[in-house]
Amino acid sequence: MSASVLFDTPGPRTRRRSRIASVIVVLLIAAGLAWIIYTLAQPRDSSGITLPGYFDESRWDIFVLAELWVRIGEGLLATLQAAAVAAVMALVIGVLFAMLRTSSLAIVRIPTTIVLEFFRGMPVLLMMLFILLVASTGAFWAVVLALGVYNGAIIGESLRAGLAALPRGQREAGLSLGLTGFQSKVFIEFPQAFRQMLPVIIAQLVVLLKDTSLGYIVGYNELIRTTMNNLGSSVGNRYLFSLFLVTLVIYLAVNLSLSAVARRLARRRSPGTMSPKDQITPTASISAVGMSSTNPEDRTTE
Amino acid sequence: MNAVIENLPRFIEAFGMTLWLLVLSGACALIIGTVIAAMRISPVPSLSAFANVYTELLRNTPLTLVLFFCAFVLPQLGSRLPYEWAAFIGLTLYTSPFVAEALRSGINGVAVGQAEAARSLGLGFMQSTTLIIFPQAFRMVIPPLINVMIALTKNTSVAGGFFVFELFSAAKELTNANGNAVIAILLAVAAFYLAVTIPLGILSAHLEKKLAVQR
Secondary structure (H helix, E strand, C coil): CCCCCCCCCCCHHHHHHHHHHHHHHHHHHHHHHHHHHHHHHCCEEECCEEECCCCCHHHHHHHHCHHHHHHHHHHHHHHHHHHHHHHHHHHHHHHHHHHHHCCCCHHHHHHHHHHHHHHHHCCHHHHHHHHHHHHCCCHHHHHHHHHHHHHHHHHHHHHHHHHHHCCHHHHHHHHHCCCCHHHHHHHHHHHHHHHHHHHHHHHHHHHHHHHHHHHHHHCCCCHHHHHHHHHHHHHCHHHHHHHHHHHHHHHHHHHHHHHHHHHHHHHCCCCCCCCHHHCCCCCCCCCCCCCHHHCHHHCCCC | CHHHHHCHHHHHHHHHHHHHHHHHHHHHHHHHHHHHHHHHHCCCHHHHHHHHHHHHHHHCCCHHHHHHHHHHHHHHCCCCCCHHHHHHHHHHHHHHHHHHHHHHHHHHHCCHHHHHHHHHCCCCHHHHHHHHHHHHHHHHHHHHHHHHHHHHHHHHHHHHHHCCCCHHHHHHHHHHHCHHHHHHHHHHHHHHHHHHHHHHHHHHHHHHHHHCCCC
């Protein structure tokens, strides 16, 4: 309870009041959930035929088939595959963008800035369509390339912010040791910036994984397309809701475990940054890096 | 280029839909996000737990799946909403936890000593939040909130995959019809998006510099 400085460790009266409020809220939420579950469990009419409720056995019996799980596994594998290739590409492109963007030559820096702004301001989905139509690469590479370039641009920007946030003395020390500007950047500044921004970068990779679901729209057979379209049409509309729930659970499991890794990394941050106990409310996320606008946890990306 | 000029009314119509989605879901997400953020920092444990679950659940679900739910699963559950409204609901739901997180990170950005000072002066929860924390958090929250809106602008394109005629669907439709002007059409659509996102981005960077608190 003493997690926040906003209120005192409550006394007996406040504690009672807070407990009463808590119970009321729990009751309200429970009532809401119960209502939803009750409604879902009711049989429903669909064009004259009465179908059983959503928790009826006939809505779930396909999930004993091993074949179905193999198909779902294939979909998940396709999602992870696209995400893995795109993640590697995004990291490489991100490092490249950060290098070019902080170059001392204006002729390199300015065009890079324009290209970066262009990529960051455009929806990934449009980029996928562009690659699909113009380069006619097939859906897999459209998804991977678009995600790689888009997230590369964002990772590049956060790396640049990491470089800018380093103490000036780091570069000066490097230069005074006789390193060239480029050497100092590669050997002194970059490793530190990368380490500093690691939680942000990993959070962005979680976003990337979520974004592979856009493959659903451009015709790449990833998880959602496999479960909802391909399986959905072969087993019938009756199972749509069950399939939806299964897909949701798979996504949540994968993303939450990745987010947990990001959080672990954020906790063992280098000294000098804000630690969770210096904050007003306890933080469960990694939004404490101190660079609000470059923090992808604060951004909504597809 | 001709294909772009000839189809300008179609572009404008699509752009209108994109803006409609942006403004309406943006406004509603702001409201819901504020409520969620308030619940998150409230002293009532079940409220903050609920807000926590809501945030984690929606932030870890792909937008495509949220919109799929609104467009295809909700009708099965008996909703009769047109696709535009389904997309609006999906985008609002998906954006609201990001708004809440931006608000909360702004509150966390206020130095802890401010809250401690307020508390040690004897101000209560309501007084210290409304008089000390929020006025300072407000200025730090504006740039990240604008970034959330920029992301929402780009996210409206996903609605194009679910039978809403906005810029992305316009791109698909017009490139289908004009196979010889694909690049011009796609660049024109990109320009419409950039016309919203780049000014917002500049505004955000400007405000961030202007509102930065000297400490």
